[in-house]
Amino acid sequence: MTISYVDFKDVEISDYDALIVGSGFAGSVVARQLADCRDLRVLIIEKRPHIGGNMYDELDENGVLVHRYGPHIFHSNDQRAFYYLRRYAGFIPYEHRVLANWHGTYMPVPFNKKSMVIAFGEEKAQHLIEKLIAKFGDGVKVTINELRSQDDPELAEVADFVYENVFLYYTQKQWGLTPEEVDPSVTARVPVFISEDDRYFQDKFQGMPVHGYTKLFESMLDYEGIDICLNTDAESVFELEFESDAEDAGLSAIKLKGQAFEGPIIYTGPLDELFLSRFGRLPYRSLDFVYETFDQEFVQPCGTVNYTVSEDYTRITEFKHMTYQRCPNTTIMKEYSRSYDDPRTQIPYYAIINEENNAHYERYRKLTETLPNFYPLGRLAEYRYYNMDKIVSLALELSDRIMAKLDAEAQL
Numbered sequence: 080m081t082i083s084y085v086d087f088k089d090v091e092i093s094d095y096d097a098l099i100v101g102s103g104f105a106g107s108v109v110a111r112q113l114a115d116c117r118d119l120r121v122l123i124i125e126k127r128p129h130i131g132g133n134m135y136d137e138l139d140e141n142g143v144l145v146h147r148y149g150p151h152i153f154h155s156n157d158q159r160a161f162y163y164l165r166r167y168a169g170f171i172p173y174e175h176r177v178l179a180n181w182h183g184t185y186m187p188v189p190f191n192k193k194s195m196v197i198a199f200g201e202e203k204a205q206h207l208i209e210k211l212i213a214k215f216g217d218g219v220k221v222t223i224n225e226l227r228s229q230d231d232p233e234l235a236e237v238a239d240f241v242y243e244n245v246f247l248y249y250t251q252k253q254w255g256l257t258p259e260e261v262d263p264s265v266t267a268r269v270p271v272f273i274s275e276d277d278r279y280f281q282d283k284f285q286g287m288p289v290h291g292y293t294k295l296f297e298s299m300l301d302y303e304g305i306d307i308c309l310n311t312d313a314e315s316v317f318e319l320e321f322e323s324d325a326e327d328a329g330l331s332a333i334k335l336k337g338q339a340f341e342g343p344i345i346y347t348g349p350l351d352e353l354f355l356s357r358f359g360r361l362p363y364r365s366l367d368f369v370y371e372t373f374d375q376e377f378v379q380p381c382g383t384v385n386y387t388v389s390e391d392y393t394r395i396t397e398f399k400h401m402t403y404q405r406c407p408n409t410t411i412m413k414e415y416s417r418s419y420d421d422p423r424t425q426i427p428y429y430a431i432i433n434e435e436n437n438a439h440y441e442r443y444r445k446l447t448e449t450l451p452n453f454y455p456l457g458r459l460a461e462y463r464y465y466n467m468d469k470i471v472s473l474a475l476e477l478s479d480r481i482m483a484k485l486d487a488e489a490q491l
C-alpha cells in the first residue's frame with residue numbers, strides 16, 4: 080500500500096467517521112488507532128505540504144538527513160509509548176550529549192563533575208566534588224538554589240558559575256529576556272549533576288528511528304481507512320457554529336462542505352487560530368534555522384553545542400551525530416530564537432507559559448467544551464510543552480477513551 084493523499088475538493092465528508100486536524104504524533108497516533116482498532120474511516124487535514132508535524136525530516140540538497148523543525152531525540156521512561164512507536168520503525172540506540180561552548184572551550188551540559196574540572200581546574204574541582212558528595216551524595220542532581228541555601232561560599236561559587244556561564248545568556252536568548260526578567264523559579268531549578276555521566280537524558284529508552292521520523296510516520300499512516308489532505312488549513316474549510324452571537328458563546332457545531340460533522344474531531348492546531356484570535360493571539364516563541372554544509376565528515380564533537388556565553392544563536396545541531404548517517408559532507412543548523420509575530424510566515428514553537436497566558440488559553444478552551452465530539456490534543460491545542468513520548472501516550476489514552484465512548488454508544 081501507499082499513503083492515501085486526497086484533495087479536499089474531492090472529499091465526500093459523509094465518507095468519514097473521524098476527522099483529525101494535524102499529522103504530528105498527536106494526530107497521527109489517534110488516526111492510526113481509530114482506523115486500526117475500530118475500522119473507522121479517518122480524514123486528516125494538514126496545512127503543511129508534508130506529514131509528521133515538527134518531527135518531519137528529509138535529505139537536504141547535499142544529501143544529509145536534517146530535521147526541518149529542530150532536532151528531535153526520542154527519550155522516555157514510558158514503555159507503552161516507546162513500544163508503540165517501535166511497531167512502525169526500528170530504533171537505533173542514541174544517547175544525546177550536549178556541550179556548552181564556553182569561550183571556545185567545550186564543557187558538558189548539564190554541568191557535572193567533568194564540567195567542574197574544566198571550569199575550576201583539576202585540584203579545586205576535586206575539592207568541590209568531595210564537598211558536594213559529602214553534602215548531597217554521589218550521582219545525584221542538585222539545583223543551584225539548593226547549593227546557594229547551604230550558606231557555604233564555595234558551593235555558592237559553583238552555583239554562581241553555572242548561573243552566569245551556562246544558564247543566563249542562553250535563557251535570555253531563548254526567551255528574549257533581559258537578565259532582570261529571567262524567572263527566579265526557573266533559575267532555581269537549574270541542575271548540577273554530581274556525576275561523570277554526561278548524557279543529556281537519563282531515560283531508560285533513548286534512540287532514533289533507523290530511517291528517520293518521516294519514514295516512521297509513513298509507516299504509521301499507510302493504512303486502510305486513513306486519507307490525508309495536505310496543504311489544507313482547517314480554518315479555511317471549517318464553518319464554526321456557536322450557541323449564540325455572544326463573544327464567549329461555545330461551539331455548537333463544526334460544518335465542512337455545509338454538513339455538521341458528527342463523529343470525533345481531534346484538533347491538534349492552535350486553538351486561538353481556530354477562533355480567528357477573537358480574544359487576541361496566544362504568545363509563543365518562534366525559531367529561525369540557518370543551515371550550513373561543509374565538505375568534511377564532522378565539524379563539532381557532538382550532536383548539539385549550546386552557545387552559553389557568546390553568539391546570537393542559541394545552539395548548533397549537527398545531525399549526523401544523531402542519525403549515524405555516513406557521507407563525506409555534513410550539515411549543521413544554527414538555531415535563532417525569535418518573537419512570534421506573524422502566523423502567516425512564522426511557526427509557533429514554544430508556548431510562553433505563565434498565569435496570564437494560561438488564563439488567556441482557558442478562554443479559548445472553554446469555547447470548545449460545549450461541543451462533545453471535539454477533542455483538543457497536543458502541544459498547540461493544549462498550549463503546553465510536551466515531549467514526543469508524552470504526546471504519544473496522551474494520543475493513545477485519548478484513542479482509548481474515544482473508542483470506549485463509541486462502543487458504549489453502539490450498545491445503546
Ligand SMILES: Cc1cc2nc3c(=O)[nH]c(=O)nc-3n(C[C@H](O)[C@H](O)[C@H](O)COP(=O)(O)OP(=O)(O)OC[C@H]3O[C@@H](n4cnc5c(N)ncnc54)[C@H](O)[C@@H]3O)c2cc1C
Nearest residue numbers: 101103104105126132133149151152313348457458466467
Ligand atoms: C525545537 C524543538 C525541539 C524539540 N525536540 C524534542 C526532542 O528532542 N525530543 C522530544 O521528545 N520532543 C521534542 N520536541 C517536542 C515535540 O516537537 C512535540 O512533542 C511534538 O511536536 C508534539 O506533537 P504534536 O502532534 O502535538 O504537534 P506538532 O508536531 O506540531 O504537529 C501539529 C501539526 O498540526 C498541523 N496544524 C496546525 N494547525 C493546523 C491547522 N489549522 N490546519 C491543519 N493543520 C494544522 C501542523 O502543521 C503540524 O503538522 C521539540 C520541540 C521543539 C519546538
